[in-house]
Amino acid sequence: MSLPRIAVDAMGGDDGVRTVVSGAALARREHDRFNFLLVGDRARIERALEAHPNMRHASEILHCEDVVGMDEKPTQALRRAKTTSMGLAIHAVKEGKAGAAVSAGNTGALMAMSKLALRTMPGIDRPALAALMPTLGDNDVIMLDLGANTECDARNLVQFAIMGAAYSRIITGKEAPRVRLLNIGTEDTKGTEGVQAAAAQLRAATGLAMSFEGFVEADKINRGQTDVVVTDGFSGNIALKAIEGSARFVTDLLRSAFTSSLRSKIGFLVSRPATELLRHHLDPNNHNGAVFLGLNGVVVKSHGSATAKGVANAVNVAARLLEESLTERIAADLAELGEARLRVTGNGQSK
Incomplete structure (x- = not known):
């Protein structure tokens, strides 16, 4: 059975249609069973497709000239959905004409x-x-x-943990990804009431396809000691921006240091393999693609x-x-959470 198409907003992004189409063409080399629905200005998309024969026969164009502005308020954009x-x-995606949508446009x-x-x-x-x-x-x-919900209660955080673990199983291949809640300390007594309650629920739940390992502080997010970090959107967005800024x-500091003198420039040539590895590791393009988890569609x-x-x-x-059926995995894990809550009560009655 053929896999569904991916709908691509060809008008989103800073670099225009050519960059978006070129990116989709690169992706199709790895996923050549997929077809694409390219949404945007037909003439510009057709010109961009001229450089990518592998995309021309695998793409349908849906003509549209109207574009959501990067500074446009979500309420305004909704009127032109x-x-x-x-x-x-x-x-x-809603109509079943594509299995997923990709856009580089306005996040809100x-x-x-x-x-x-x-x-x-x-x-x-x-x-x-x-x-x-x-x-x-070894894994990301x-x-x-990371910003969709500025305020979250314990129930939200537990659901985020389940969705994040399902996503991690696809990315890492681990049957039980390590999950932690972002907190101001790793001690059991630290954190807000919501974080404490979420931790208690995750500890009590059995049978979930994850290994809940308590709390993690912000300076340990990138140490490789956990597979999923769960938090509210306010704290998550601040942590993300701090990591990106760092x-x-x-x-920038390395670039300045290596160009400050002739000796520094010689040092740069000697250490270039290491600095290139660092640059590759920190390049956001190598980790691009944030997912809205929890929707009836990707x-x-x-x-x-x-x-x-x-x-x-x-x-x-x-x-x-799409290949790994993310939404079906999340649904199965949510069902398991419901069963786990029933088992905790010990009498088959939900709390």
Whole structure:
């Protein structure tokens, strides 16, 4: 059976249609069974496809000239959900004409349109924005929520943990990913009431396809000691921006240091293999593709500044989640959580 198409908002992003189409073409080399629905200005898309014969026969164009602005408020964008390239890409998922949507456009608008069109899965109160981040370990770490929900209660955090673990099993191949809650300390007594309650529920639940290992502090997120970091969107977005800012600071500092003198320039030539490895590890294009977990469909957010390589990574994420049936995995884990809660009561009655 053929796999569903991926709808790509060709108008999203800072570098234009050519970059988006080039990225989709790169991704199709790895996922050549997928077809694409390219949403945007037909003439510009057709010109971009001229350089990618492998995409021309595998792509359908849905003409649309209206684009969501990067600074446009979500409430404004929602009014044009049926006329913009972003909205039509999401609508294709809703109608079953595509299995996933990918956009590098306005994050708030993408979240609002996705929630309205696709709704949340049964058992999920709020969708969460999850992304991969590099670590010193063998696998990337998945972190959620990264800004979709600024305030979360214990129930939300438990649901995020389940969704993040399901995503991690696809990415890492681990049967029981290590899951931790972001906190101001690792002691059991630390944290807000909501974080404490979420930890208690995750500790009590048995049979879930995860290994809940308590709390993690922000400075340990990238150490490779956990596979999934769970937090509310307010704290998660701050932590993400701090990590990204620190990475840019380090690379800019190294660049400045290596160009400060002739001796430094010679030192750069000697250490170039190591600095190239660092640059590759910190390049956001190598980890591009944040996912809105918990919706009745797959929606992937690409960085607006992503290169063709970055867009390809975002499309690859969408393809892999479809191949590995992410939404079905989350549904199964939610059902297991319900059974676990019944077992905890000991009498077959829910609390």
